[in-house]
Amino acid sequence: MIEIAVRYLEKVTGATPWTGNADRVCRGVVIDSRKVTADSIFVAFPGERVNGNAFASAAIEAGASAVILTEDPDRDLIRLADEHECAVFTCTDPEEFLLLLAQGYRARMRCTVVAVTGSIGKTTTKDVLANLLATRYRVHVTEGNLNNLIGMPLTILSAPRDTEVMVLEMGMDGPGQIERLSKCAQPTYAVITKIGTSHVGRLGSRENIARAKAEVLTGMPPSRENFEGHHARLVLNGEDDFTPFIIEHFAKPAGVEVLLCGTSADDDISVSRVELDEEGHPEFDITFADGASFHSRLSLTGRQSVVNALFAAAVAVELGIPRFEINEVFANLTITGRRQEIRRAASGARVIDDSYNASPESMAAGLSLLAQLPCTGSRVAILGEMGELGDEGPRLHELTGAYAAAIRPDLLICVGGENAAAMAGAARLMGLSEDAVIQVPSCERLIARYATVFGPRDLLLVKASRFVGLDRFVEEVCA
Known part of the structure; x- marks a missing residue:
């Protein structure tokens, strides 16, 4: 410290x-x-x-x-x-006090800093990367979601003096915040996982979200400079529709080289032949820019975890982690909880606990996992409202309901008020029957009516923004 x-x-x-x-x-x-x-x-x-x-x-x-x-x-x-x-x-301004104090301490430490931001997947990417780098380095990493203008500088200030690599998650809910975080942390490497719709209510559009996430470049040195033994790199999702925008308007002007991760053979690190086992763990082939490849398996769940692992692998390779070690770590990961964690209810039902937070994109990923896992009983989607969507809230909840209808669970339970009603209404409109869609006003009512009704062959997805409190339902049924 x-x-x-x-x-x-x-x-x-x-x-x-x-x-x-x-x-x-x-x-x-x-x-x-x-x-x-x-x-x-x-x-x-x-x-x-x-x-x-x-x-x-x-x-x-x-x-x-x-x-x-x-x-x-x-x-x-x-x-x-x-x-x-x-x-x-x-x-x-106590926030600025912390940022300046942390910036001074970070400069004295002269360690390598990796920044991770994005609308979805940043905590998983951070956790995977920390696991990879810990095989060779003394790593200090953001705990939980301490990723804002208070939490991130406190993370830096708590780092041991002999830290070799810091992995810092950077969150925001408005423009200018990631710029302040990046100037404080001075990252050499950065990852932008995805430009989604989280905080669209505050920023107004996905383009504005992309601009806000791209602020991570403001604290990075140009790639041509040798900065504490490394050359800066920005890791982006090759499939994200805003990746070209970030490259042309931000990465190139900043002189920072880009590494792409995705499913295209043209990406610097690509993935192919993704399949899920019975517990939802993905197996896949990973290929690097030099043509080297290997078959790998993640101890995480869901297809969306694969690209997050690719982001982490891209940075790990830049920092000298051997590829065989990457493969070993992938199979034995531990990450921050309540992110598609499969648990057992007291009744024997399987519960996909994704109750930590939610956005339209992560809702779709959770619903896809619900559809992909084997199940001999009922597939049940318990979806709560999503926050910070502003005027777009009703429309995005309707789109989520429509996507749920396409997945066709046996039962969809929407938890909350007007936005939950919008989600339920869209699901009915798109084909789910009246008796397959239920709205309950709160987590308390959900627990009272449904905590004990699911059987040992059933599969449940539980997902919402944190304010809905669906983690309480998970703890009740898994007690």
Whole structure:
């Protein structure tokens, strides 16, 4: 984790000092006063419900070496800080404070940074890549989904000093955010998994989403430069319709070379002959630009996992991971949970737990897996509403319902309000019978009516945005 003397905090971040021992060394950064340990830096975030500035005293008494506030400290706080030899600073933007502090620490570490972003598949790609690189390097990786303007710099600041490679997931819900993250992280390699419809309600169009994701290039050096022993590369999906747009308008002007992954023989890494076993694990042939190829198997589920694995393999090869090791790792992966994880219900039914989050694209992938897996009982799709789709919400829920009708599950349960009704209505319109489509208003009602009705031969897909809370249904039926 970061270690920095108090005297350098002002220089690195521009924060205003009020008091403190300039020689005291700070170790680590937290934004929750309950997590303060000896010598921590506590950064206070003001909020509508909780104002972090109110917990400065608690942080000081817990042993913080510095507290960073957005409000001027009063005399009592200064007195308490002096008693504990704790420095007090103020700043106008705690997010920017974290980004600048993390940028300074990243520059001192001189490790290789890989950025992963995209509308779908970024967490899986990050996890696969971390598993691959850990065979040869000391790797520090984003935990869970700590991928925003607060979570990513905290990830950097928690990295051990001897880290050799950092794999950082970068998320956003508006323009300019990935640019700030990229300037902080200074990645040498980056992956844009897909340009989908997540956050289209905030950004207005898929083109604007593509522009926002392409901001990852702003912190990258041109490929012609030798940056800490490496030459920058941007990995893109050869099948994504916005890939040419990103190459022409962003990668080429930035001087960053592109690696393509997909199903075309012209891609730098391509995949062919994808088949799923009875548990949904894909087997496939992978071919590299030099013609080398091998047959591989993923311990993940679903066809969409294959391209995510290709993204990770493309970066791993650039970082010197032997291909035979890539193949071995693919067969023994562990990734962040609730992403098409197949579990057993207490009744014996199989549950595709994809309850972590949802977008129209990932809904389609989940429904495809439901259709592809063998099943001797009923195939049941339990789909909740998707968030952050804005004015496009009703239309995209209708398209999801129409796609569900094409998959033809034995039962479709739509969870939520108006958008769930739109999904259910479109499914009926496209051919599912009235008794095969049900709408329930909430996860609580879903649990009450359906937690115990499925039998040992049934197969369930459970998927929604997180606010719907369908993970609670999964835990209930799998208890």
